[in-house]
Amino acid sequence: MPLDTSTYNLALLRVDGxxxxxxxxxxxxxxxxxxxxxxxYLEMGHTKVMxxxxxxxxxxxxxGGVVGSAGGAGGGGGQSxxxxxxxxxxxxxxxxxxxxxxGRGDKRTLEMQSTVANALAASLHIHLFPxxxxxxxxxxxxxxxxxxxxxxxxxxxxxxxxGIPMTDYVAACTAGSTSTYAANDESADPLLDMNHQxxxxxxxxxxxxxxxxxxxxALVCESRxxxxxxxxxxxxxVDGCKQVREILDRxxxxxxxxxxxxxxxxxxxxxxxxxxx
Amino acid sequence: MATANxxxxxxxxxxxxxxxxxxxxxxxxxxxxxxxxxxxxxILPTVAGxxxxxxxxxxxxxxxxxxxxxxxxxxxxxxxxxxxxxxFYYVSLSPYTASATLPHLSFEGATKKTRxxxxxxxxxxxxxxxxxxxxxxxxxxxxxxxxxxxGLGPLTGGMVFDVSLGFxxxxxxxxxxxxxxxxxxxxxxxxxxxxxxETAVGRNxxxxxxxxxxxxxxxxxxALKETDEKGxxxxxxxxxVRRLVKETR
Amino acid sequence: xxxxxxxxxxxxxxxxxxxxxxxxxDGREIDQYRPLELTFGDQYGVADVTLGKTRVLAKASAExxxxxxxxxxDGIFTIATELSPMTSPAFELNRPTETEVLLSRLLxxxxxxxxxxxxxxxxxxxxxxxxxxxxxxxxxxxxGNLIDAACxxxxxxxxxxxxxxxxxxxxxxxxxxxxxxEPVPLSWLHxxxxxxxxxxxxxxxxxxxDATWVEEQIRVASCTISLNRHGEICQIAKLGGTPVDAxxxxxxxxxxxxxxxxxxxxxxxKLAEDTKKRNKGGLLAELSxxxxx
Numbered sequence: 028m029p030l031d032t033s034t035y036n037l038a039l040l041r042v043d044g045x046x047x048x049x050x051x052x053x054x055x056x057x058x059x060x061x062x063x064x065x066x067x068y069l070e071m072g073h074t075k076v077m078x079x080x081x082x083x084x085x086x087x088x089x090x091g092g093v094v095g096s097a098g099g100a101g102g103g104g105g106q107s108x109x110x111x112x113x114x115x116x117x118x119x120x121x122x123x124x125x126x127x128x129x130g131r132g133d134k135r136t137l138e139m140q141s142t143v144a145n146a147l148a149a150s151l152h153i154h155l156f157p158x159x160x161x162x163x164x165x166x167x168x169x170x171x172x173x174x175x176x177x178x179x180x181x182x183x184x185x186x187x188x189x190g191i192p193m194t195d196y197v198a199a200c201t202a203g204s205t206s207t208y209a210a211n212d213e214s215a216d217p218l219l220d221m222n223h224q225x226x227x228x229x230x231x232x233x234x235x236x237x238x239x240x241x242x243x244x245a246l247v248c249e250s251r252x253x254x255x256x257x258x259x260x261x262x263x264x265v266d267g268c269k270q271v272r273e274i275l276d277r278x279x280x281x282x283x284x285x286x287x288x289x290x291x292x293x294x295x296x297x298x299x300x301x302x303x304x
Numbered sequence: 305m306a307t308a309n310x311x312x313x314x315x316x317x318x319x320x321x322x323x324x325x326x327x328x329x330x331x332x333x334x335x336x337x338x339x340x341x342x343x344x345x346x347i348l349p350t351v352a353g354x355x356x357x358x359x360x361x362x363x364x365x366x367x368x369x370x371x372x373x374x375x376x377x378x379x380x381x382x383x384x385x386x387x388x389x390x391x392f393y394y395v396s397l398s399p400y401t402a403s404a405t406l407p408h409l410s411f412e413g414a415t416k417k418t419r420x421x422x423x424x425x426x427x428x429x430x431x432x433x434x435x436x437x438x439x440x441x442x443x444x445x446x447x448x449x450x451x452x453x454x455g456l457g458p459l460t461g462g463m464v465f466d467v468s469l470g471f472x473x474x475x476x477x478x479x480x481x482x483x484x485x486x487x488x489x490x491x492x493x494x495x496x497x498x499x500x501x502e503t504a505v506g507r508n509x510x511x512x513x514x515x516x517x518x519x520x521x522x523x524x525x526x527a528l529k530e531t532d533e534k535g536x537x538x539x540x541x542x543x544x545v546r547r548l549v550k551e552t553r
Numbered sequence: 554x555x556x557x558x559x560x561x562x563x564x565x566x567x568x569x570x571x572x573x574x575x576x577x578x579d580g581r582e583i584d585q586y587r588p589l590e591l592t593f594g595d596q597y598g599v600a601d602v603t604l605g606k607t608r609v610l611a612k613a614s615a616e617x618x619x620x621x622x623x624x625x626x627d628g629i630f631t632i633a634t635e636l637s638p639m640t641s642p643a644f645e646l647n648r649p650t651e652t653e654v655l656l657s658r659l660l661x662x663x664x665x666x667x668x669x670x671x672x673x674x675x676x677x678x679x680x681x682x683x684x685x686x687x688x689x690x691x692x693x694x695x696x697g698n699l700i701d702a703a704c705x706x707x708x709x710x711x712x713x714x715x716x717x718x719x720x721x722x723x724x725x726x727x728x729x730x731x732x733x734x735e736p737v738p739l740s741w742l743h744x745x746x747x748x749x750x751x752x753x754x755x756x757x758x759x760x761x762x763d764a765t766w767v768e769e770q771i772r773v774a775s776c777t778i779s780l781n782r783h784g785e786i787c788q789i790a791k792l793g794g795t796p797v798d799a800x801x802x803x804x805x806x807x808x809x810x811x812x813x814x815x816x817x818x819x820x821x822x823k824l825a826e827d828t829k830k831r832n833k834g835g836l837l838a839e840l841s842x843x844x845x846x
Contacts, residue, residue, distance in 0.1 A: 241800070
């Protein structure tokens with residue numbers, strides 16, 4: 028068994044040397060593409076995701092009900108009162124261990140598109156841009172577990188870069204448990220930020236929270252787990268999201284400081300005074 | 305005045321007993337919905353229902369229940385505003401059908417500057433002015449001749465419930481107790497229920513109920529739905545009202 | 554393509570206000586399901602579930618086919634969902650709407666990926682022949698809460714289904730027709746049920762079970778929890794929407810367990826009733842070739 032729980036119990040170290048509550052290395056950059064309204068690149072361990080955001084812009088031909096869009100239905104009757112968040116995810120064939128080309132209508136991808144769109148729509152102030160569309164394009168370059176979490180984090184960063192008003196960062200991460208579903212294991216530890224091996228073997232869930240709060244924007248669990256394990260995993264996940272939010276915030280502020288230093292932007296420019304110390 | 309056997313149930317294409325057709329010397333025979341005149345002498349029902357005749361008015365029609373509302377002139381309906389055009393509001397009478405038009409100024413005391421601004425999604429109680437199969441139906445919220453609203457206009461607050469068309473017609477009858485065998489609204493407001501609420505019945509199968517008390521509206525809505533779906537008679541309606549009021553008290 | 558009708562503003566405001574006063578339009582409790590009715594068809598594997606005015610029909614069928622090359626020891630199990638214009642003119646055939654994609658993904662995760670059906674038992678000859686079990690879910694009427702009704706129908710149909718008996722003799726596979734040998738039930742491991750919570754209010758503070766169509770139109774978030782009566786969660790899906798307090802979600806999952814146990818008892822009862830009905834006159838009567846005319 029790859030995770031080798033026997034050694035876990037000895038030194039309480041996972042396969043990659045992390046303890047149960049340690050996140051993998053998160054490396055993120057924003058404004059990676061100058062031509063786009065907003066762009067970002069995020070790595071969570073070996074999971075690498077790029078994101079480009081365009082908008083708010085003119086809505087395309089009316090395709091109401093397309094999977095992967097959220098908002099756009101607020102208000103009764105004909106006109107939509109909110110901007111529509113349209114998410115498009117492309118998973119590169121070389122991203123996973125076995126080369127696998129995914130078609131356009133792949134339901135798993137459609138479901139992820141819908142989740143990311145609805146998660147963003149919960150935070151973005153879409154009521155400020157009626158009759159318009161915000162396009163979020165995500166490209167997955169490498170997968171090593173926590174895919175949905177990385178997608179949500181990258182999309183959040185790109186929206187921040189695009190300057191779309193939002194309530195707070197939507198931070199996401201995964202949490203798992205060392206017990207298998209059948210065991211009523213009291214000593215099972217919850218694990219933070221699972222990689223591919225751990226995701227395949229152990230139960231886990233992806234949770235996205237609204238910034239620092241305990242409020243869950245999205246929660247996806249696709250494995251069998253005892254209901255008693257759920258609380259532990261959720262708590263660890265929410266805590267991990269808070270850590271992720273700190274990291275995302277640091278990335279944005281760092282970029283801002285660098286832009287001021289390079290003279291690209293003057294301190295005090297823009298709607299909000301960027302408080303860089 | 306009409307006994308059971310003079311209200312036969314007819315199916316489309318049935319022959320009508322000639323003795324039922326009102327014969328009058330001065331008044332021409334008027335045919336209502338559900339009947340079709342094939343010259344020179346045949347009258348055929350086109351829908352299934354009860355054949356009703358009124359000899360003193362020399363008219364006959366078929367009473368039937370259907371699910372799709374066909375707009376007919378001078379009907380009172382409840383519509384939902386879809387969007388606003390340059391001179392009209394587009395109003396939806398039933399889902400997935402063509403919308404009806406309601407002129408902006410067709411409200412009581414409305415001028416270009418003081419007309420009511422209706423948002424998409426609001427409800428209006430209106431009368432159908434023009435309805436034929438070639439054109440989209442047209443509505444009005446104030447009588448064209450007198451300029452008075454007579455209770456028509458936008459409906460605020462409250463809740464609208466869907467009922468079948470036949471039930472809506474029975475509710476709208478003048479003597480709903482005897483003719484339509486529907487007394488549920490009177491019972492709710494009267495001794496049994498002692499609830500205070502107002503209603504507006506639309507011939508397109510919608511009943512609007514408004515009240516300050518949310519619970520009242522819920523009770524009235526449930527009473528209407530159950531009477532409609534189960535086809536309750538007057539006694540059963542009384543029991544239903546009693547039960548609902550007791551349950552939620 | 555005709556657009557989905559939306560409820561009027563009055564309806565939306567009223568339902569929300571009523572919920573804030575703890576009232577639901579049909580007088581139910583916050584965690585009360587509409588009356589659930591399950592009828593089995595004459596054929597094995599047909600389940601008709603009615604949840605209030607929502608009606609879903611599921612039919613299970615099986616045929617012998619070649620297994621996937623990368624899984625020679627497993628049978629094939631697919632669930633197909635059909636949302637046709639019969640439910641509402643807003644649905645079109647072959648044009649998956651978001652509702653349909655999410656419904657089929659949820660059913661897939663709940664029933665297929667949780668191994669409710671043991672696919673290894675569907676294998677006949679490794680690498681050459683296996684059973685391909687297929688469940689077709691038809692939504693006949695949509696008045697909210699398709700997911701719960703559809704999942705219940707799928708589980709009921711699969712547990713009711715009997716596949717033809719087979720035997721292997723020296724490399725030759727014989728499949729018996731129902732007339733020759735009694736069909737056998739599928740190898741069923743556990744019964745998962747979906748419980749969908751809907752959230753209302755600016756902070757998502759009002760939660761209720763089994764939303765009707767009107768309530769679904771005004772909800773701000775929804776969370777579907779699938780679990781079986783032993784308390785094993787098969788999947789949880791809260792796909793975005795207004796953020797909800799984590800503690801509230803945990804409470805919701807607790808209540809979901811109670812509901813799953815109720816569903817399980819109901820389903821067991823109905824299956825037992827059906828078996829008894831088919832067994833009228835004892836098993837021998839069923840195996841006889843005479844028909845009652």
